[in-house]
Amino acid sequence: MQEQRRSTGPAAESVTKPVLRLEGIVKRFSGVIALDGVDFALEPGEVHALVGENGAGKSTLVKIMTGAYHRDQGAMWLDGAPVDFKTPAAAQSAGVIAVHQEIHLLPHRTVAENIFLAREPRRWGMIDWGRMFAETATLFADLGLEIDPRAELGTLRTAQRQMVAIARGVSIGAKVLVLDEPTSSLAEREVTLLFRLLAQLKAAGTAIVYISHRFDELYAVCDRVTVLRDGKHVATRPLAGLERLDLVCLMLGKSRDALAQRGSAAPVARSVMHDGPPLLRVNGLERGTRLRNVSLDVECGEVVGLGGLLGAGRTETARAIFGADSLDAGTMALRGERFTPSAPRDAIAARVAFVSEDRKAEGIIPELSVRENLTLAALPSLTRFGVVSRAKQRVIVDEFMRRFGIKASSSEQAIRELSGGNQQKVLLARWLCTRPELFIVDEPTRGIDIGARGEIQALIHELAAEGLGVLMVSSDLEELVEGSSRVVVLRDGKNVAELGRQSLSQDAIIHAMATGSAVDDRKPPVGEGA
Amino acid sequence: MALTPLASSPAVIASERASAARRHPSPVLGAVIALIVLVVVNAIFTPNFATASNAWNILWQVSTVVMVAVGMTFVIATGGIDLSVGSVMAIAGAVAAVQLGHGVAIALGFALLCAAAVGALNGTLVARDGIQPIVVTLATLIAGRGLAQVLSNDGQLVPIHNVGFETFGRGHVGPVPAPVVIALVVVLVAAFVLRATPFGRHVLAVGGNRAASRLAGIPVRRTLIVVYVVSGVLAGLAGILEASRIGASDAAKIGLNIELDAIAATVVGGTALTGGRATIFGTVVGALVMQVIATSFNMLLVPYAWSLVLKAAIILVAVYFQRPRRV
Numbered sequence: 081m082q083e084q085r086r087s088t089g090p091a092a093e094s095v096t097k098p099v100l101r102l103e104g105i106v107k108r109f110s111g112v113i114a115l116d117g118v119d120f121a122l123e124p125g126e127v128h129a130l131v132g133e134n135g136a137g138k139s140t141l142v143k144i145m146t147g148a149y150h151r152d153q154g155a156m157w158l159d160g161a162p163v164d165f166k167t168p169a170a171a172q173s174a175g176v177i178a179v180h181q182e183i184h185l186l187p188h189r190t191v192a193e194n195i196f197l198a199r200e201p202r203r204w205g206m207i208d209w210g211r212m213f214a215e216t217a218t219l220f221a222d223l224g225l226e227i228d229p230r231a232e233l234g235t236l237r238t239a240q241r242q243m244v245a246i247a248r249g250v251s252i253g254a255k256v257l258v259l260d261e262p263t264s265s266l267a268e269r270e271v272t273l274l275f276r277l278l279a280q281l282k283a284a285g286t287a288i289v290y291i292s293h294r295f296d297e298l299y300a301v302c303d304r305v306t307v308l309r310d311g312k313h314v315a316t317r318p319l320a321g322l323e324r325l326d327l328v329c330l331m332l333g334k335s336r337d338a339l340a341q342r343g344s345a346a347p348v349a350r351s352v353m354h355d356g357p358p359l360l361r362v363n364g365l366e367r368g369t370r371l372r373n374v375s376l377d378v379e380c381g382e383v384v385g386l387g388g389l390l391g392a393g394r395t396e397t398a399r400a401i402f403g404a405d406s407l408d409a410g411t412m413a414l415r416g417e418r419f420t421p422s423a424p425r426d427a428i429a430a431r432v433a434f435v436s437e438d439r440k441a442e443g444i445i446p447e448l449s450v451r452e453n454l455t456l457a458a459l460p461s462l463t464r465f466g467v468v469s470r471a472k473q474r475v476i477v478d479e480f481m482r483r484f485g486i487k488a489s490s491s492e493q494a495i496r497e498l499s500g501g502n503q504q505k506v507l508l509a510r511w512l513c514t515r516p517e518l519f520i521v522d523e524p525t526r527g528i529d530i531g532a533r534g535e536i537q538a539l540i541h542e543l544a545a546e547g548l549g550v551l552m553v554s555s556d557l558e559e560l561v562e563g564s565s566r567v568v569v570l571r572d573g574k575n576v577a578e579l580g581r582q583s584l585s586q587d588a589i590i591h592a593m594a595t596g597s598a599v600d601d602r603k604p605p606v607g608e609g610a
Numbered sequence: 611m612a613l614t615p616l617a618s619s620p621a622v623i624a625s626e627r628a629s630a631a632r633r634h635p636s637p638v639l640g641a642v643i644a645l646i647v648l649v650v651v652n653a654i655f656t657p658n659f660a661t662a663s664n665a666w667n668i669l670w671q672v673s674t675v676v677m678v679a680v681g682m683t684f685v686i687a688t689g690g691i692d693l694s695v696g697s698v699m700a701i702a703g704a705v706a707a708v709q710l711g712h713g714v715a716i717a718l719g720f721a722l723l724c725a726a727a728v729g730a731l732n733g734t735l736v737a738r739d740g741i742q743p744i745v746v747t748l749a750t751l752i753a754g755r756g757l758a759q760v761l762s763n764d765g766q767l768v769p770i771h772n773v774g775f776e777t778f779g780r781g782h783v784g785p786v787p788a789p790v791v792i793a794l795v796v797v798l799v800a801a802f803v804l805r806a807t808p809f810g811r812h813v814l815a816v817g818g819n820r821a822a823s824r825l826a827g828i829p830v831r832r833t834l835i836v837v838y839v840v841s842g843v844l845a846g847l848a849g850i851l852e853a854s855r856i857g858a859s860d861a862a863k864i865g866l867n868i869e870l871d872a873i874a875a876t877v878v879g880g881t882a883l884t885g886g887r888a889t890i891f892g893t894v895v896g897a898l899v900m901q902v903i904a905t906s907f908n909m910l911l912v913p914y915a916w917s918l919v920l921k922a923a924i925i926l927v928a929v930y931f932q933r934p935r936r937v
Contacts (some may be wrong), residue, residue: 198803404825427829442825445818447886448811456815457826467806512828 097160099124099287100145100176100256106142107152112138116311117154127288128277129298130216130320131387133331133390134526138291141308142258145289148176148559158255179245179262181335185508187234192216194233195248219251223277224381243277250281257281258289259390264267264391265369274465275301284499293391294572295324295594309333326593328389332557334586354382357416359549360518365410370396372573374410378518378549383540385551385564387589393573394553395437398520400432403427414518428457437523437553439500441509450488453495454506458513480509487534501532508509508539519543521554537563557586571596637880637932644878644924645899659906666787673793674699676849676894677689678865678874679879680800681841683893686706686876688817688834689885690736690743692841695872695874697864699849704761706850707768707859714774728754729842733835747890751869758861762853766770768859778801779855787850798842801890817885838923874921875900878928899924913921 098121099258107115117136122128130242132138143149145156147165156163158174165171168178185194193200201208201215206503210377216229225243232511233241242262249257263271278288278301290302298305307330309316315330316507328333358466360378365371365459372395388394399405403411416432421427424434427589436442443452455462455473462472477491484505497504511519525533526538540563544550554560560567569577569592577592591597615899661713678695706721728750735746759765770776781788804810812833815823824830845865853859877883878899879892900921907917 424825425827425829434825436822437827441819444820445815445822445886447818447882448814452811456811456823456828457809463808466808468808468811470806539927586764 085491098122101157103155105144106152107144107149110154114311120306123291124287125282125285126303127282127290127301127306129302130289130291131305136308137311142260145609146176146258150606172252175253176256177249178258179249185233185245189233191227191231191244192229194244195251210498219247222245223280239266239273246277254286256287260291260389260442263292269432274352293389307331324594325591328590332362334590343514360414364409365397365400365408366407367396367400370573374575376568378551380549381544381547382565383544383552383563385560385567387560387567388570389593390544392570395522396572398522398553402432402520428514430560431517433514433516434520435507435511435522435524437526439503444495444503447494449492450506451491454480454509457510476513484509501528503529504536518549520551525559557589560589561586565606569593638889640931641879641892641895641899645895648899648902650923655907656906666906668901669862670787672897673789674852674872675868675875676793676897677796677844677848678868679875679893679897680796680890681704681844683876683888683890684837684874685841686881686883687813687885687888688837692745692838694728694750694754695845696865696868697751697758698728698842698850699844700758700859700861701754702849703853703859703864704758704847704861707760707770707853708771710772710775718850721850722843725842725846726839729839730835733838737831737834755887762859762861765862770857774790776857778853779851793833797890797894804888804890814886814888871900874925878925882932
């Protein structure tokens, strides 16, 4: 169901005046540039997709539009008049309204109260309840929503709460609605309802900015797409006639022609094939709407890359294998034995290690020292008579600090004072001193400077060469192609392709991410073909 | 004391200290300076302050608060708080007094067991059910005080006539009051546990970053439960000493408002209320600062109320210097 696009959009032909226009938007966060001269124009009555990989600047741009952030440079016009929103409230009253993924409403109040929050109809200084319920009912009737205005918001399903949030925007008089991943927690049937509502708003002339990672949705509801990458505007195109492969190339910054000629780089790590069960075999993993059917194997001594666009289920897969999140369905086997970790502790006991993609939130303990962070997962093996052995700690800490080249003033320095690359090395070391057999690394080089990046990648190869099985999640195509012996590509929570050494190239990965089919090599994609 | 940082060489320690001090001045250092200033000023201006008997008196008075504050430090290190300590003291005192007929050992054991049970309840509600620590321990603060009074014949004073039991609160080891000896042992053991055992590391890790701790395989729930049990047991011990010192179990009064003193001592000593950073040594210094203020104001015949105002000011100053620096 690909090209079921609505063709009523004004995108291509009529040159209407944009309802919202941003020009040369620059935003820095403590010196780091997040948006670098971005232009954006939104026509009335269009649904405009905003896409980009991690760090592209989508959410920053949206926050500037809706007054949550203030731009450093650039200009913004609403209906041709320059505007300068200092607060979200200012943007709202001007008609630019964000509907967030986490809906910012009051769960314990009624639907109608939420619709009229902070602008309740009054009579003699009191809330005019009758009018509030009546107007809400009229509003819902207009929008074709079947929701009881007197119901407590918290009792509604997610989809309905979202509709309420959108209806609130409409009743405020939204000219521009910004929807950030509106379908991420919706069931398929609810998505249909949402799309129906969007079609209505569009017909009424409301412009919609639509952020999503799901290509099927983009092609189903959006008229045009703006692609951002690394804080820069890359392209704005009508979606009709734009091939998925081209869109992915724009997002990732790869030229299609160049890719085709480049071919595959020789993988560094060897794949050690042997008889008997693989180190890890997972089959049919399912979890909520994020994981729909993921299967993969990891052998000892190989680096298996796990690729896919943002939201494809890479991190979810990694976390599920580590026992950090529970599964709805699927089986896992470690060295041929059933493996059902109910918490990370179980996985660690089975010699599985996991380095999270979010170093700050899920990796370092900021106040503790390098030594304390490094030995955190290995404490049981360092403890004698109930006391953590100083001598054993020192041996391990010294060894890893030397081997990984960890730059710190001493092992007693607080880890939060180290650079990202050095923090990451400490975290890798934290796991290596538990002597894992399966090492799961999620975005091992994200946010790390070039030098440390190469070191960490080399280290991962070294580990595989020593016989560890490595599952490497990465959004960096080069890293996947150069660092993996095989790459499993996920799309919408399913693995759609497995690229072996012969067929491994950035082009092949992009192709699989975009279309969901591989230029096959070893196995047919598991699950149904897209 | 056995509390010097365990780093490799003095030079490294010095450079570490220097760099840390530039970034944010050590809160423990602040408390130590405050204590020194208070002692020196009082030694000069307060008659009879600089005497051995007064020193022992201050230490004797501060010993129960120190014990409770040490437990509180563990709880606060995990990012929690334990308001129920005063009520736990009252429960332990009441249980001990009522059970003394069965012998000192049984009375003590039973009292500490009850204190541990309250701690386990607190910890379970916090760790397993995810209820906010302040709410959980507020509930046990209220219920515990009631329970203590029920246990002691509806809030009557239960007099204690047992020489052995009274030794805990009133006895001496040489010139040193027994409660001071017990508090010192508690402090040394606690400092060692926090610094050198896996449990101590777990406490700081859970308080510093719970998500990361879970992914590192730390038993987060168990650590939280144990921390509240430790706080309960130490409060129970303090309650027993208090009852022994008074020579009676006064369920309505024992440990009343001590949670505030314990939290104040912890905070002034430099343990972060947000969790992840804790110092037992600092807590002891914090408790001493508070006690010196109270004692010296008393000796100078300044109304008690003024000492409360100065204490409050010191707490605010301590928290002000500890506030997060980054935007």
